[in-house]
Each structure stands twice: as C-alpha cells, then as structure tokens.
Amino acid sequence: MAQQELEIGQTADFTKTVTEADVVLFAGITGDLNPAHVDQVWADASRFGGRIAHGMLSASFISTVLAMKMPGPGTIYLSQNLRFTGPVKIGDTVTARVEVAEVMPKRRVRLLTTVTRHDGTQVIDGEAVVIAP
Amino acid sequence: MAQQELEIGQTADFTKTVTEADVVLFAGITGDLNPAHVDQVWADASRFGGRIAHGMLSASFISTVLAMKMPGPGTIYLSQNLRFTGPVKIGDTVTARVEVAEVMPKRRVRLLTTVTRHDGTQVIDGEAVVIAP
Amino acid sequence: MAQQELEIGQTADFTKTVTEADVVLFAGITGDLNPAHVDQVWADASRFGGRIAHGMLSASFISTVLAMKMPGPGTIYLSQNLRFTGPVKIGDTVTARVEVAEVMPKRRVRLLTTVTRHDGTQVIDGEAVVIAP
Amino acid sequence: MAQQELEIGQTADFTKTVTEADVVLFAGITGDLNPAHVDQVWADASRFGGRIAHGMLSASFISTVLAMKMPGPGTIYLSQNLRFTGPVKIGDTVTARVEVAEVMPKRRVRLLTTVTRHDGTQVIDGEAVVIAP
Numbered sequence: 001m002a003q004q005e006l007e008i009g010q011t012a013d014f015t016k017t018v019t020e021a022d023v024v025l026f027a028g029i030t031g032d033l034n035p036a037h038v039d040q041v042w043a044d045a046s047r048f049g050g051r052i053a054h055g056m057l058s059a060s061f062i063s064t065v066l067a068m069k070m071p072g073p074g075t076i077y078l079s080q081n082l083r084f085t086g087p088v089k090i091g092d093t094v095t096a097r098v099e100v101a102e103v104m105p106k107r108r109v110r111l112l113t114t115v116t117r118h119d120g121t122q123v124i125d126g127e128a129v130v131i132a133p
Numbered sequence: 134m135a136q137q138e139l140e141i142g143q144t145a146d147f148t149k150t151v152t153e154a155d156v157v158l159f160a161g162i163t164g165d166l167n168p169a170h171v172d173q174v175w176a177d178a179s180r181f182g183g184r185i186a187h188g189m190l191s192a193s194f195i196s197t198v199l200a201m202k203m204p205g206p207g208t209i210y211l212s213q214n215l216r217f218t219g220p221v222k223i224g225d226t227v228t229a230r231v232e233v234a235e236v237m238p239k240r241r242v243r244l245l246t247t248v249t250r251h252d253g254t255q256v257i258d259g260e261a262v263v264i265a266p
Numbered sequence: 267m268a269q270q271e272l273e274i275g276q277t278a279d280f281t282k283t284v285t286e287a288d289v290v291l292f293a294g295i296t297g298d299l300n301p302a303h304v305d306q307v308w309a310d311a312s313r314f315g316g317r318i319a320h321g322m323l324s325a326s327f328i329s330t331v332l333a334m335k336m337p338g339p340g341t342i343y344l345s346q347n348l349r350f351t352g353p354v355k356i357g358d359t360v361t362a363r364v365e366v367a368e369v370m371p372k373r374r375v376r377l378l379t380t381v382t383r384h385d386g387t388q389v390i391d392g393e394a395v396v397i398a399p
Numbered sequence: 400m401a402q403q404e405l406e407i408g409q410t411a412d413f414t415k416t417v418t419e420a421d422v423v424l425f426a427g428i429t430g431d432l433n434p435a436h437v438d439q440v441w442a443d444a445s446r447f448g449g450r451i452a453h454g455m456l457s458a459s460f461i462s463t464v465l466a467m468k469m470p471g472p473g474t475i476y477l478s479q480n481l482r483f484t485g486p487v488k489i490g491d492t493v494t495a496r497v498e499v500a501e502v503m504p505k506r507r508v509r510l511l512t513t514v515t516r517h518d519g520t521q522v523i524d525g526e527a528v529v530i531a532p
Contacts, residue, residue: 149438150450154420
C-alpha cells in the first residue's frame with residue numbers, strides 16, 4: 001500500500017507453526033548453533049525445558065508482515081526494536097502483528113510490532129520504521 | 134563466558150558470505166518473499182539494482198556472535214535494536230561484530246552491535262542486552 | 267590453534283541432536299536415499315527397528331570439531347579412518363570428540379576421533395590426521 | 400546385490416556437481432562453518448584461492464554409491480578409510496567410484512573407494528568394508 005492508504009490503528013498479521021525443520025535450517029543459514037536450539041539433551045535440562053527457536057527467527061516474521069501485507073512489496077526497512085519477552089518452543093504456532101502508529105513525512109511509517117504464541121503469551125514486542133512503497 | 138570475564142571494549146565477530154541459497158532458504162522459512170529478495174527482474178529495476186538479502190538475515194548474524202562467541206553458549210537474548218543503514222547484495226561477505234558496552238547487575242550485559250560489508254560499509258548498527266551464561 | 271599449542275591428551279567436542287530434517291537434507295545433498303534413512307516402513311522392519319541417520323552424517327561432526335574448535339579454523343584435513351560401531355536413530359543426541367594423539371613434524375597432528383550417543387554407546391571410532399593452521 | 404553376485408573388479412559410480420547450495424546446507428546440517436567453506440573473502444586469500452566444499456561432503460558420495468548401486472539398498476557400512484588428496488571447489492563436478500576388492504566370509508565385502516574431479520584429479524582415495532544385503 002502507498003503511505004496515503006495507511007491509517008493509524010490499521011493492522012496486519014502472519015501466523016506460522018515453527019517446526020524443527022525451520023530451526024535446523026535457520027541454524028544452518030545463520031551459523032547460530034546455540035545448544036538451546038540444536039542439542040535436545042542440553043535444552044531439556046535448561047530453564048526452558050526443551051529446544052527453543054531462535055529469537056531472530058520469530059522476529060523475522062515481523063519482516064514478513066511488513067513486506068507481504070502492510071505496507072507490502074517494495075517496503076524498505078529502516079529500523080526495528082525488539083524486546084524478547086518469552087520463548088518459542090519447536091511446534092509452537094506464533095502470530096506476528098503490525099499496527100500503524102504514526103504516518104510521517106517522506107513516506108515514513110512507524111508501526112507497533114508484536115509476536116504472540118497461540119496461547120496468548122507475547123514473545124516479542126517492539127516497533128519498526130519503514131519507507132512505504 | 135560468565136559475566137565477570139567480560140570487560141567494556143571486548144569484541145567478537147563472525148564473517149559469512151551471503152549466498153543465493155541463504156536468501157532462498159531464509160525466504161522459505163520466514164515467508165518473506167519480498168520481490169527485492171526473490172524476483173530478480175523486479176530487483177534489477179529497483180533502487181538497489183539487484184536482489185538483496187533480508188535485513189533480518191544479516192541481523193541474525195549478531196545473534197550468532199552472541200550465542201557462539203561472546204558471551205557464548207547459554208546466553209539469553211533480552212533485546213535488540215537495529216538500524217538498517219545499507220543493503221547487502223547476494224554474494225556480499227559481511228561481518229557481524231559485538232562490543233561490550235556495559236556490565237550491569239543480575240548478569241545483564243549491554244553490547245554495541247554492527248554488521249559491515251567487506252568494502253567497509255556499515256549495513257546495520259544498534260545494540261543488544263543479554264543475560265550472560 | 268597453532269600446532270605448538272596442542273598437547274597430547276587435549277580434547278574438544280560438539281553435541282547435536284540428529285533431527286529428521288538433518289537426515290532429509292543430507293539425503294538430498296548426497297543422493298544417498300538408502301531406505302534405512304528415507305523409508306520408514308522398510309526401516310521399521312529392518313534390524314534397526316526404525317530410520318537411522320547416515321553414518322557419514324555422524325562422521326561429519328568430527329570435521330565440525332576439527333574445523334570449529336581444535337585445531338580450529340584453517341585446519342586442513344589429510345585423512346580420516348572410520349569404524350561404524352552402532353546406529354544413530356532420528357532424534358538421538360550425539361557427541362563428536364577429538365583427542366590429540368600425536369604432534370608430528372610439518373604441523374601434522376594425529377587425533378583419536380569418536381562419536382557417542384547420549385546413552386554412552388559409541389557409534390564411530392577412528393582417527394584423523396590434519397595440518398594445524 | 401547379494402554378495403554372491405559381486406566379483407572382484409566390479410565397479411559402480413555416482414557423479415554430481417557440488418553447488419553452492421550443497422555447501423551451504425552441508426555447513427548448516429553439520430555445524431562446520433569453517434571460513435574455507437562460508438567466507439569467500441577469507442577463502443580467496445587462502446592456499447586454495449576460493450571456497451572449497453567440505454571433504455566429508457565429497458566422501459559422502461561414496462556412501463551414496465554403496466547404498467544406491469553396489470552392493471545397493473540394505474548395505475550396512477562397517478568402515479571407511481579416507482585420504483583427502485585434493486580440494487573440491489564450488490562448481491566442480493566429481494565422481495565417486497567403488498570397486499570390489501575382496502569378497503569375505505559373513506557377507507563382508509571390501510571395496511576400493513575414490514572420488515575424482517571432472518578434470519581427472521583424484522580428491523579422495525581409500526577403502527570401505529560393508530555387509531552386503
């Protein structure tokens with residue numbers, strides 16, 4: 001969407017189940033083989049009681065909403081602030097949601113960005129600034 | 134490393150060439166099929182003159198340094214702020230670097246985080262707060 | 267590590283859970299679609315009672331320790347002998363371990379190399395010769 | 400093939416081009432992110448003058464021939480000795496070949512195993528012992 005079609009309070013979202021294959025591939029692409037992600041024995045004994053997904057994997061679903069839905073294809077990412085507030089385990093279904101917070105000069109848009117587990121627990125909050133297409 | 138081994142100014146880094154395979158897999162895992170990443174014809178005509186990698190892919194290499202090098206395995210991510218300051222094209226070699234900025238109570242550590250292309254151009258800057266192992 | 271930092275008896279290791287995704291991807295990369303790895307019906311009726319990982323996948327974790335930990339980045343692989351002494355099932359967590367056995371002229375190092383399941387069963391033993399960085 | 404169908408001197412082979420995607424995925428599965436494989440700038444300055452494939456990736460094609468062709472599906476791997484005699488660069492086409500060297504009691508078979516680049520340079524030699532199906 002062009003910037004003039006965006007109004008404060010508009011939302012868009014994307015939902016995905018985080019599978020073991022996602023975590024294996026994400027570890028491979030990034031080189032982040034933290035035992036919390038790739039060593040089930042270590043992870044079972046950790047504070048999370050099992051393997052968790054990379055925080056940046058869940059955060060990436062925010063980028064997916066921005067690029068695919070609102071503002072949509074052609075969006076340019078300027079900044080993203082992230083607070084990681086809970087873990088995502090393999091098998092969890094999460095929803096990334098963005099909400100227009102401010103429409104600024106030069107096609108800039110500020111959005112509130114969250115990722116939430118299916119049980120309602122927020123796992124990421126923060127905000128993004130983008131250039132609308 | 135435990136928090137008491139960390140000193141302000143200490144750095145660690147990770148370098149990787151961002152390949153087409155990385156971008157294809159990242160698009161598949163995240164669902165972010167922005168034409169800037171997956172449509173070469175569209176991308177060639179865009180302001181970047183070619184396909185670029187997802188900003189969150191480059192950002193994820195920061196997580197790799199935190200988890201694999203400093204503070205290392207067992208690190209828990211609390212927050213990450215990101216400013217995207219330049220594009221990464223397919224084939225670019227990038228270096229993610231973290232530098233200890235503050236050692237805080239309760240094993241918290243604040244780090245300056247950057248990602249830089251091999252030609253010296255900074256593509257991401259920002260900062261992270263983690264719990265050291 | 268440079269060769270002069272290595273002493274007989276020094277060890278390093280790497281632990282990873284072998285997931286179904288790992289086996290599927292390894293089969294795809296190598297073309298080894300042995301029914302023991304990709305045909306659950308066949309594998310359930312086999313002597314192993316289920317799908318097993320490729321022996322060379324478990325063996326590759328030895329290369330990971332050599333390249334990432336000891337001697338570390340820049341190591342050149344000269345030879346590797348492998349005896350496969352037990353199966354690794356999908357879901358098993360395995361540890362590859364290397365131990366310096368001999369420090370030789372011309373930066374050569376000989377290492378004992380094993381892969382062990384979490385239950386303590388050795389699945390690979392053998393030895394490697396490398397050129398230290 | 401059953402063991403009684405195997406004769407000394409029989410051969411089988413498998414040929415594959417080693418692509419960048421193969422190397423990226425192999426690095427991810429194994430955790431071996433040696434800069435020789437994933438950092439083009441480092442690799443260009445190394446003795447090999449470019450990124451090379453993991454030695455164990457090329458070695459795995461031997462397993463492919465054993466499992467898919469001779470002796471074929473159901474083969475059990477007992478041992479594999481490997482000498483790495485040359486590098487494989489991304490884009491090289493390699494052929495893994497096995498040749499029956501000895502037919503032994505209890506369905507054991509010993510085979511000579513090589514991997515050769517398309518230009519004729521041998522990159523791996525060694526031998527395997529397997530149980531025929």
